[in-house]
Each structure stands twice: as C-alpha cells, then as structure tokens.
Amino acid sequence: xxxxxxxxxxPAHAFIQRQPxxxxxxxxxxxxxxxxxxxxxxxxxAAGNRVMLKPxxxxxxxxxxxxxxVAQFFAxxxxxxxxxxxxxxxxxxxxxFDHLVFTGSTAVGRKVxxxxxxxxxxxxxxxxxxxx
Numbered sequence: 001x002x003x004x005x006x007x008x009x010x011p012a013h014a015f016i017q018r019q020p021x022x023x024x025x026x027x028x029x030x031x032x033x034x035x036x037x038x039x040x041x042x043x044x045x046a047a048g049n050r051v052m053l054k055p056x057x058x059x060x061x062x063x064x065x066x067x068x069x070v071a072q073f074f075a076x077x078x079x080x081x082x083x084x085x086x087x088x089x090x091x092x093x094x095x096x097f098d099h100l101v102f103t104g105s106t107a108v109g110r111k112v113x114x115x116x117x118x119x120x121x122x123x124x125x126x127x128x129x130x131x132x
Contacts, residue, residue: 020048022098025121027089027112029104030056037066040101040124041079049099051079054092090115097121 005014024044028037033055041051053070055063060083067081074080082092093100093115102112103126116123 018047022049024049024051025092025095025097025100026051026053027093027100027102027104028053028055030058033059033062034066036103040103044099044101045079050077052092052095052097053079053081054089055081055083057083057085057089094118099124102126 001016003014003016005012021044024040026037026040026044037053037055041053044051053066055066057063063081063083067083070079070081082088084092090111093102093112096119097116098121100112100116100121101124102109104112106127109125109127113123113125
C-alpha cells in the first residue's frame with residue numbers, strides 16, 4: 001500500500017510491502033506454558049512464517065500435549081515442537097532462525113541474545129515480567 005513520501009525524498013515513492021520473515025523460533029517459559037508458547041507462534045503463522053517452538057523443560061506434560069496437538073494439525077515443516085532440557089534450549093537459541101522470540105528471565109535472556117547474535121538473528125525478548 002502506498003504511504004506518504006516526505007518532500008525531501010521526492011521524487012521517490014514510498015510503500016509498505018508485507019512479507020514473511022521465514023522461520024521463527026519461539027522459546028516459551030514455564031509459568032504460562034500454553035499462552036506464552038502459542039501467542040507468538042500463532043502470530044508468526046498468521047504472518048506467513050514457519051515456527052519451531054521450544055516449550056519449557058519444567059512443563060513436560062504440557063509440552064508433550066502441545067507436541068501432539070501441533071503434530072495433529074500441522075506439517076512438521078510448518079510448525080513443530082522441540083522438547084528437551086536446558087542444554088537443548090541453548091542449542092535451539094543458537095540455530096540460524098530468521099527471528100527468535102524468548103519470554104523468560106533476564107539472566108537467561110542474556111544467554112539467548114548472545115547465542116542468537118552469533119547468527120545475527122533478530123530477537124524479541126520479553127524479560128522478567130510478573131504477568132503475561
């Protein structure tokens with residue numbers, strides 16, 4: 001869609017072009033394991049991206065159910081759930097995603113940001129909140 005072009009940029013034309021980023025990684029916390037896992041995943045899917053979700057290792061039953069439900073309704077190359085411990089989370093954060101979303105503590109957020117920076121992966125970090 002066309003948007004206003006400032007006078008100092010004339011005779012250029014400006015427009016907004018929406019396009020998917022690619023593969024979005026989501027690392028979810030333990031305290032709201034469904035909401036804070038699915039909200040960013042659904043948003044990324046709606047924007048045309050593919051999603052890899054890493055739920056918290058502290059919610060194994062919820063993570064297993066999420067994995068079953070996602071596998072039932074999505075192809076593995078569209079949306080998948082990766083289950084594992086904190087070591088797997090560290091490896092997950094270091095993957096070359098097109099965007100990485102993390103919700104959790106500031107201390108872990110620093111580690112996630114450092115791992116993502118190795119690939120110049122853009123990140124969205126929601127750190128240290130008391131409510132979702």
